[in-house]
Amino acid sequence: MNSKFRKAALVxxxxxxxxxxxxxxxxxxYTSKLGTEGYGQLALIDMIxxxxxxxxxxxxxxxxxxxxxxxxxxxxxxxxxxxxxxSIIFSTALIFVNWIAxxxxxxxxxxxxxxxxxxxxxxxxxxxEQITYLLIID
Numbered sequence: 001m002n003s004k005f006r007k008a009a010l011v012x013x014x015x016x017x018x019x020x021x022x023x024x025x026x027x028x029x030y031t032s033k034l035g036t037e038g039y040g041q042l043a044l045i046d047m048i049x050x051x052x053x054x055x056x057x058x059x060x061x062x063x064x065x066x067x068x069x070x071x072x073x074x075x076x077x078x079x080x081x082x083x084x085x086x087s088i089i090f091s092t093a094l095i096f097v098n099w100i101a102x103x104x105x106x107x108x109x110x111x112x113x114x115x116x117x118x119x120x121x122x123x124x125x126x127x128x129e130q131i132t133y134l135l136i137i138d
Contacts, residue, residue, distance in 0.1 A: 041112055048110070049122050056091055056126040061133060076138075084134050091127030098123050 031039045064083045071079055098119055106115035 044110070044112070045118060045122070048119070049126065052122055053126045053129070056087075056094065056123070056130055058090070060087060060130070061137075064134065064137065080134065080138075084131060087127070087130050087134060091123070091130065095120065095123045095127065 027039075030042065034042060060083050064079060067079055068076060102116040102119045106112070106119055110119070112118055
């Protein structure tokens with residue numbers, strides 16, 4: 001293994017360990033401020049966010065990176081435009097469908113106060129992150 005790879009692997013490993021450690025360290029703070037029910041709701045929202053994020057991304061980031069090197073400057077611009085356009089259209093459609101359907105499924109399955117608003121905000125956050133990622137990557 002070359003040293004560049006080891007350094008990169010070490011940076012990612014340390015970042016992952018720190019992120020997980022901070023989450024673990026903050027559990028007492030969360031439960032003392034939110035109570036166990038509030039912490040459970042926060043965990044549920046976090047899980048829903050993770051699932052929706054996978055749905056919105058749809059491997060677009062991986063596909064973009066995969067085909068990036070195969071294209072010249074013009075092809076890369078076209079690839080980026082296609083990825084961003086698809087992300088915007090798909091995210092907008094998903095947000096619109098959620099806006100209509102959320103009142104029916106949120107109250108039945110998720111049981112959160114302000115659940116419809118929370119679901120809409122999660123979708124908007126996921127879409128914003130996806131589009132921002134595609135705008136800054138190069």
